[in-house]
Amino acid sequence: MAMSQALFVLKKAIEIDLKVILILNKIDKPAANASRTLSLVEDLFLDLGASEKQLAFPIIYIIYASGVNGQTGFKPDQLKDNLFDFLDTVVEFVPAPKVLRNNSFLNPLQILILNLKYDPYKGKMGVGKITSGFIEKNMSVQIIKENSVIKGKISAIMVFDGLGISEVEKTEAGEIVMIAGLENIGIGDTIKLNLTKLCLESE
Numbered sequence: 001m002a003m004s005q006a007l008f009v010l011k012k013a014i015e016i017d018l019k020v021i022l023i024l025n026k027i028d029k030p031a032a033n034a035s036r037t038l039s040l041v042e043d044l045f046l047d048l049g050a051s052e053k054q055l056a057f058p059i060i061y062i063i064y065a066s067g068v069n070g071q072t073g074f075k076p077d078q079l080k081d082n083l084f085d086f087l088d089t090v091v092e093f094v095p096a097p098k099v100l101r102n103n104s105f106l107n108p109l110q111i112l113i114l115n116l117k118y119d120p121y122k123g124k125m126g127v128g129k130i131t132s133g134f135i136e137k138n139m140s141v142q143i144i145k146e147n148s149v150i151k152g153k154i155s156a157i158m159v160f161d162g163l164g165i166s167e168v169e170k171t172e173a174g175e176i177v178m179i180a181g182l183e184n185i186g187i188g189d190t191i192k193l194n195l196t197k198l199c200l201e202s203e
Contacts, residue, residue: 011048019093020057023086027076028063034076058093060086109133109141111177111191122156122180126189129176133193136170143182144190155181 013020022041027034038059045055063079064070072086073079115127135141137157143150158165158178171177179191 007048010044014045014048014050014054017054019095020054021089021093022057022059023062024059024076025062025064027061034061058089060089062086108193109135109139109191111135111179113185113187113189113191116185116187117178119180124183124185125156125158125178125180126182126185126191127176127178128191130171130173132173134170134172135177135179135191140194141182141191142194143185144192145184145186146188150182150184152182152184154179 010020022038024034024037026032042055045057058074060072060074061076061079062070062072062083070083071079071081072083074085110131110133111126111128112131113126113128117125117127119125135154135157137154139154141152141154143152156179157168157171158180159168159171159175165178179185182191185191
């Protein structure tokens with residue numbers, strides 16, 4: 001029998017021993033039954049072959065409002081008027097991404113473009129995560145496409161700042177950026193320096 005996408009992803013996460021955080025949302029609804037839901041989730045984990053260690057996942061109870069507003073807590077009857085317990089749990093249990101920050105021959109700038117945005121003043125902008133190295137304004141780079149290489153220069157760098165966007169002069173690996181100045185940029189392109197022929201693959 002075919003699995004739903006969510007079930008398939010959970011099964012794979014258990015198989016490779018990824019950290020799982022259980023979020024029980026909308027516990028304020030009339031039909032909510034948090035204890036029964038938790039029991040069903042534990043049964044599901046066992047059916048998917050989870051170990052005893054994997055069953056000891058952190059549990060966060062949430063009443064979500066909108067934006068950054070909501071209530072969270074580790075017990076359904078002890079909620080706080082913020083999302084701090086949820087965010088602190090993510091920081092504690094989810095490993096930080098592995099990033100390499102210095103530009104060098106072995107560790108050059110690399111960005112995989114995953115989305116495109118358009119700004120009325122800056123033009124087309126590529127959105128992607130810096131996986132290694134750093135990027136700065138006016139830096140000369142190459143756009144690695146499927147069948148060609150195009151040279152260009154970064155005219156602006158934008159980073160996500162809370163719910164807003166800020167322009168910066170320089171940033172480094174681990175940051176999600178929007179970069180301007182590369183009119184021929186497209187989804188799936190790799191942005192890099194001239195130091196290496198390495199390119200990134202879409203997952």
